[in-house]
Amino acid sequence: MSEKNREGKRTARERMMAERAAQEAKDKRTKKLVVGGVVVAVVAAAAVTGVVVQNQRSKPETPVAAPTGAIGDKSLVIPSGAADAPSTLTVYEDPRCPACGMYERTFSPTIDQLEDQGKLQVNYHVVSFIDRSLGGTGSKHGANALACAQDAGHFRDYHDVLYRNQPDETSDAFGDKQVLLDLAKQVPGLSTPVFEACVNDSKYGGWVSAVQQDFDKSSYKSTPTVLLNGTPIYPKKGDEQISPENLAKWVDEANAGKQPGSTGSHGQSPAPTSTASEPNTPPTAP
Template identity: 55%
Template sequence: MSEKNREEKRSARERLQQERAADRTREKRRRTLVVSAAVVGVLGLVAVVGLVVANVGKDKADSAGGPVSAPSGLTGKDALAIPVGATDAPSTLTVWEDFRCPACAQFENGFRSTIQELEKAGELKVEYHLATIIDGNMGGTGSLRAANAAACAQDAGQFAPYHDVLYQNQPAETDDAFAKNSHLLDLAGKVDGLESAPGFRECVDGGKHDDWVNKSAEAFRTGGFSGTPTVLLNGESVFPKKGNENITPDSLKKWVREANKGKKAGSTTPSAPSSIPVESTPAGTPPA
């Protein structure tokens, strides 16, 4: 065999070895990606794809600073919280969210049954605060329109089921479908009695609570929150984790029951909202 033939065979063997090594590297990388994807899938709900970060410069607020038409039955500072659950429950979950926010929908749809279980047991009440950061970040008015419609549902005593319907039917973040009052009214048909409730349609079409929603959005913007959803258990942040522990349905139950140890479960349900919304005034303004 000539020296030239031996050199060609040696080169061919080296190329084959290099190709096999490259194949092994690619296979190792593929397996790593598969394993990583599986881990992400398992932890997806815990991560909830991260917070939707607030674009604080673009939200619109009620600049007039005058009285706003607030929905009925509100609680908390400046009457900005919509309460759900027993009023005397020993623990409080405070939730700031935006109906267009995908991470909010993942939180609500993933934890709904757990939260409702704790509410029904009198262990937890929830105070919902509405924000409109996606309107500012993406453009459009769907956050505002949906929040106003939810406030109208609060007047009719149907906030909780309508709130759930909105998140169960949330459009893509870039699709401003909630900007159409007609669509919001169609979704109200999924809640027994809401669409035909006295004043509900007029409240939605007329944007009756827009100024109140803007006031709530302003409170979110100036409250030092980083994004939605913001979830606080008895004032302590628990989303996406509490301390070093990720939030899951089981961990949320554990945290609530730890906080409630030795305390009596609540049993007092909120009084039904009146059909005529109360008027709220800016903070610091004395009542007439």
Template identity: 50%
Template sequence: MRGVSDNQERKRGARERLQQERAREKAREKRRRTLIVASAVVGVLGLAAVAGLVAANSGEDDGGGTSDAGPLLAPSGVQGEEELAIPVGAADAPSTLTVWEDFRCPACAQFENALRETIHELEKAGQIKIEYHLATIIDGNMGGSGSLRAANAAACAQDAGKFAPYHDVLYMNQPPEPDDAFADNGRLIELAGKVEGLDTPAFRSCVEEGKHDAWVKKSNDAFRAGGFSGTPTVQLNGESIFPTKGKEQISVENFKKWVKEANEGKPPGTRRPAAPTGGGSASPEASPS
């Protein structure tokens, strides 16, 4: 009888090892499917490489729920459906640039770092307004909480009227994708020092308490429900423009052309909020460190 029992134990152990290996292989395959290489934009943006669009991770828990995130407190000045858009620019600008981003997303940083000056130029000229939406898909894909923590900190910066410069600082100082450095609130507060007037007791408290965590998770829920292919998702007046608009690849020149075509015959926007939305400026040292 002992021989039969030992044999059953060996078979059970073999089955468990096989199940574990299958689970590991399934996880590896899922990670491979989540990376969509955006090779079309290599060179077009003048970049050495583009890490890729990170596809929405269907079926895996990425912290998208709001039940354990405390009360839902939206940052000041948010707009749009369910108040999930952070606006930057004149409210009456003739064109709207809608951007869905994750602060841990390498392709988002590539997009931002390549087109930042152009976007700011067109926004300041009243040609476009930007509506930023925050997602946290890489926390689910890679593990960690840096996407959530950085998004909450950016929402705290919105409360202070300094979302835009802090948003830029985060992308200029983005860690490598596997490095969850943004999970450290201390690092996020340190980077706030690169934005004039942002590092205040109110901002620190907002970051450390996760004041806007539930709002960020609600935004991520909206991203997942929207059927978007990945981050960044960039739309000009509702039409996708990243990495291409129709058959044209995105570039600084093409982006300016698309905005000019969309705005033909329309006056620039001039109606800006009395209290600055995305005001302030990044300090000269706001470069990768």
């Protein structure tokens, strides 16, 4: 074979090898692009799924109804006393919280008197985290029963009765709705078929959950949390320890030169004309 022919065959063979190598390189690039695209798509899908799941987890429960007269953002607060009172006491408490029971048994007579004098309105945030910590349903059912009492115009009296008869924190006695209904008999005019149905049906269960979710997002991490005109006063205000006498003094100091508000019977709002109002939309050691 001539040198020329051998050179021609070698050149053809090298050209074929070069074309094959180029094709293999192209195939590898294509495969990488496909795989990469799949990975990107999977990551993107996972990201979307993660957002959806996170949105589902963080989406607050929207109460279908709030108790009559509830105020504040999303109607999560139950007021007691004159709406035009010159001072406001804000209270976060759980029906099962023993420290809340001690606070209420110590201060409720003074607070009721200040309400009756038109000096103070109390805004209650009825939370229910102890169920989550200890199990049971007493916090939620107690909070729902308080909302039902608000509908009937007897929130304050029933609230005081619940805390005077508060069971041990670990007993979950308020998880028995009959206990809540029996205690209502101590409040004249509260024990009615409407109230009983409201308690038994957990009418305000969604509202109770929304109040707790609002507390979870707040800067307050324990109960009772008590503020006078936005300033924390429990267990002390500045260097002064809270006491019934100091509470009355602090309210009088805050109200100096201001007219008292008008009050209804026992410092409560008049009995409502409807059973519920639609809302605008929608822990730690006790």
